[in-house]
Amino acid sequence: MGSRSSHAAKIPDVDSIRRETGFSQASLLRLYHRFRALDRTGKGYLSRLDLQQIEALAVNPLGDRIIDSFFPDGSLRLDFPGFVRVLAHFRPVDEEEDGNRDPKEPEPLNSRMNKLRFAFQLYDLDRDGKISRHEMLQVLRLMVGVQVTEEQLESIADRTVQEADEDGDGAVSFLEFTKSLEKMNIEQKMSIRILK
Amino acid sequence: MEKGLSGLRGRDFELSDVFYFSKKGLEAIVEDEVTQRFSSEELVSWNLLTRTNVNFQYISPRLTMVWVLGVIVRYCVLLPLRLTLAFIGISLFVIGTTLVGQLPRSSLKNLLSEVVHLTCCRICVRALSGTIHYHNRQYRPQKGGICVANHTSPIDVLILTTDGCYTMVGQVHGGLMGIIQRAMVKACPHVWFERSEMKDRHLVIKRLKEHIAHKKELPILIFPEGTCINNTSVMMFKKGSFEIGGTIHPVAIKYNPQFGDAFWNSSKYNMVSYLLRVMTSWAIVCDVWYMPPMTREEGEDAVQFANRVKSAIAVQGGLTELPWDGGLKRAKVKDTFKEEQQKNYSKMIVGNGSLESELD
Numbered sequence: 175m176g177s178r179s180s181h182a183a184k185i186p187d188v189d190s191i192r193r194e195t196g197f198s199q200a201s202l203l204r205l206y207h208r209f210r211a212l213d214r215t216g217k218g219y220l221s222r223l224d225l226q227q228i229e230a231l232a233v234n235p236l237g238d239r240i241i242d243s244f245f246p247d248g249s250l251r252l253d254f255p256g257f258v259r260v261l262a263h264f265r266p267v268d269e270e271e272d273g274n275r276d277p278k279e280p281e282p283l284n285s286r287m288n289k290l291r292f293a294f295q296l297y298d299l300d301r302d303g304k305i306s307r308h309e310m311l312q313v314l315r316l317m318v319g320v321q322v323t324e325e326q327l328e329s330i331a332d333r334t335v336q337e338a339d340e341d342g343d344g345a346v347s348f349l350e351f352t353k354s355l356e357k358m359n360i361e362q363k364m365s366i367r368i369l370k
Numbered sequence: 371m372e373k374g375l376s377g378l379r380g381r382d383f384e385l386s387d388v389f390y391f392s393k394k395g396l397e398a399i400v401e402d403e404v405t406q407r408f409s410s411e412e413l414v415s416w417n418l419l420t421r422t423n424v425n426f427q428y429i430s431p432r433l434t435m436v437w438v439l440g441v442i443v444r445y446c447v448l449l450p451l452r453l454t455l456a457f458i459g460i461s462l463f464v465i466g467t468t469l470v471g472q473l474p475r476s477s478l479k480n481l482l483s484e485v486v487h488l489t490c491c492r493i494c495v496r497a498l499s500g501t502i503h504y505h506n507r508q509y510r511p512q513k514g515g516i517c518v519a520n521h522t523s524p525i526d527v528l529i530l531t532t533d534g535c536y537t538m539v540g541q542v543h544g545g546l547m548g549i550i551q552r553a554m555v556k557a558c559p560h561v562w563f564e565r566s567e568m569k570d571r572h573l574v575i576k577r578l579k580e581h582i583a584h585k586k587e588l589p590i591l592i593f594p595e596g597t598c599i600n601n602t603s604v605m606m607f608k609k610g611s612f613e614i615g616g617t618i619h620p621v622a623i624k625y626n627p628q629f630g631d632a633f634w635n636s637s638k639y640n641m642v643s644y645l646l647r648v649m650t651s652w653a654i655v656c657d658v659w660y661m662p663p664m665t666r667e668e669g670e671d672a673v674q675f676a677n678r679v680k681s682a683i684a685v686q687g688g689l690t691e692l693p694w695d696g697g698l699k700r701a702k703v704k705d706t707f708k709e710e711q712q713k714n715y716s717k718m719i720v721g722n723g724s725l726e727s728e729l730d
Contacts, residue, residue, distance in 0.1 A: 205400070208399075208400060208401065211409065212399075225399065228398050228399060228402050228404075229402065229403075229404050229694050229707075230394070230395075230398035230402045230403060230404070231395050231398040231399060231402070232708070233707035233708040233711060234391055234394055234395045234398065234708070234711070235391055235708060235711055235712050235715070236388065236391040236392060236395060237395055237708075239392075240391075240392055240395040240396065240399075261396065261399070261400065264393070264396050292392070293386075293388055293389055293392065296388050296392060297388065313388065317387070317388075317391065317712065317715050317716075318712055318715060318716040318719070319708070319709055319712030319713070319716070320709075320712075321712055321713050321716035321717075322716050322719075330719065334385060338385065346385075351385065354385055355385060355386055358386050360386075360389070363386065363389045363390070363393065364389050364392070364393055365393075366393065366396055366397050366400060368400060
């Protein structure tokens with residue numbers, strides 16, 4: 175009758191994924207269906223092209239960078255655990271869960287630190303742990319396109335690096351990055367609800 | 371975008387601006403406006419069809435009993451009746467049009483062809499247990515005009531043809547469809563194209579222009595979206611249909627999803643399994659709104675005209691409007707959309723930055 179099974183048992187390794195990401199059963203199921211829907215040719219994994227065909231993502235100025243974050247280390251295939259792992263960074267922070275957390279366990283993927291780390295690697299292309307002035311310029315250029323002149327963009331990039339740079343090395347390290355965003359409500363700005 | 375970025379006007383670039391775009395990007399990955407339009411609409415409450423059972427779980431034995439009863443009724447009672455009706459309808463149609471086709475071109479022939487078309491379409495619609503409400507029948511498409519409607523499934527054609535005859539435009543198919551197409555052409559002049567001809571836009575437009583130039587021919591029926599959408603939204607109308615000229619008669623079609631899902635997901639189901647699904651639903655209930663005719667205004671190009679018509683149809687049918695191209699599930703996106711986002715963002719950070727430097 176062409177029905178879609180509502181059994182989470184269809185997802186391979188569902189328990190370990192649940193523990194790693196903290197997603198609920200229902201959220202995981204929805205994401206699994208989404209993964210299958212995006213995998214238009216039924217390969218069992220996602221390629222860059224599959225993600226690029228999402229129109230709203232293709233017109234996002236940072237679209238390519240975001241897609242890059244799903245394919246770390248030059249890999250070409252994105253399997254379901256990998257897919258969910260990245261999305262887990264955007265899981266809303268559960269206050270209760272935070273209080274009950276066992277300090278010995280590794281930090282959950284959606285902690286403030288990890289959310290910041292995700293944002294940091296959108297800037298830090300060469301993964302050297304610092305956002306250089308050049309990398310800042312590149313991200314700015316992506317976000318403004320051809321609308322802004324080179325000089326204006328350079329002055330904005332210079333100003334931003336100067337404001338955040340504390341040890342004067344001309345680049346923004348991860349610690350400096352987190353410090354400058356101390357007061358920002360990261361948890362709310364980088365959270366997505368999976369279920370409506 | 372401004373609200374998302376920080377809610378303050380007069381602000382410069384900040385490190386956190388990247389959050390806005392990355393959140394939007396990831397939201398699109400989780401669910402985007404377009405991909406969801408190519409799968410069936412999710413229902414708020416279950417209508418006892420397994421195919422619409424997405425999030426509902428096992429509730430009680432009583433519900434299962436009711437569902438089993440529903441299955442028996444649908445498959446053992448309704449399906450055979452519907453199949454018989456469909457068979458009668460199609461055979462009558464083919465025979466009828468072939469007979470009428472023998473007559474020489476005359477007004478009698480046109481009259482008879484209309485009678486045959488209408489009768490057989492009505493039988494076929496009954497075969498699907500279709501209940502159609504027509505609104506504003508005074509605006510029914512006139513001869514020499516072009517009828518434009520949103521596309522959900524091949525059944526749209528049946529639904530519109532029960533209330534009046536149209537000239538169909540489309541590709542030549544093989545198999546059963548091909549037989550029906552060839553039969554139709556004998557009785558009244560439809561415009562069928564070979565697959566290769568369809569690629570040549572100018573040829574298509576030329577032939578359609580010739581057709582409406584007569585002013586006495588039946589209105590042409592076109593679905594400008596070019597593909598089946600799931601009836602919750604209207605996507606980009608291809609401008610080709612709006613370049614032909616003539617009067618456009620928009621029509622909005624909205625199906626009621628509670629009784630049965632009419633959307634044809636062509637990548638998931640082929641025609642036969644689709645028809646089977648439709649015939650084992652409860653019914654096809656839909657509303658058809660005829661709208662006042664529209665013509666292209668001075669200084670309006672085809673794209674703007676297409677968007678105007680699209681908005682009118684979306685508003686009438688209670689559908690959301692999307693600027694995306696439904697055919698893009700197979701192609702790449704235009705850069706203009708990206709540029710627009712970049713423009714908006716630049717205006718924010720530079721527009722204010724230059725003001726600041728002036729004050730310095």
